[in-house]
Amino acid sequence: MKSIDTVIEEYRNRLFIIAKEDGIDSHRTLIASQHLDELLNMKMFENQPPLHEEK
Structure with missing residues (x-):
């Protein structure tokens, strides 16, 4: 499988x-x-924590 950087x-x-x-x-x-x-948006958000965490 290709990395997202390669696909971008x-x-x-x-x-x-x-x-x-x-x-x-x-x-x-x-x-x-x-x-x-x-694709760039996917890359940007792939390691971001969720904005609202469930409690």
């Missing part, structure tokens, strides 16, 4: 390729960017 780097490279091929304002670039954002 792969999607980042894919995003740059799509943006170069289709342009920065294309729908495909937007979708790729949103997917990368989701």
Whole structure:
């Protein structure tokens, strides 16, 4: 299984390729960017404690 860092780097490279091929304002670039954002959010929150702990 690939680490999340590896997957993020792969999607980042894919995003740059799509943006170069289709342009920065294309729908495909937007979708790729949103997917990368989701991965980055997963990475950011993977080790964070919950905001509200049950008592």
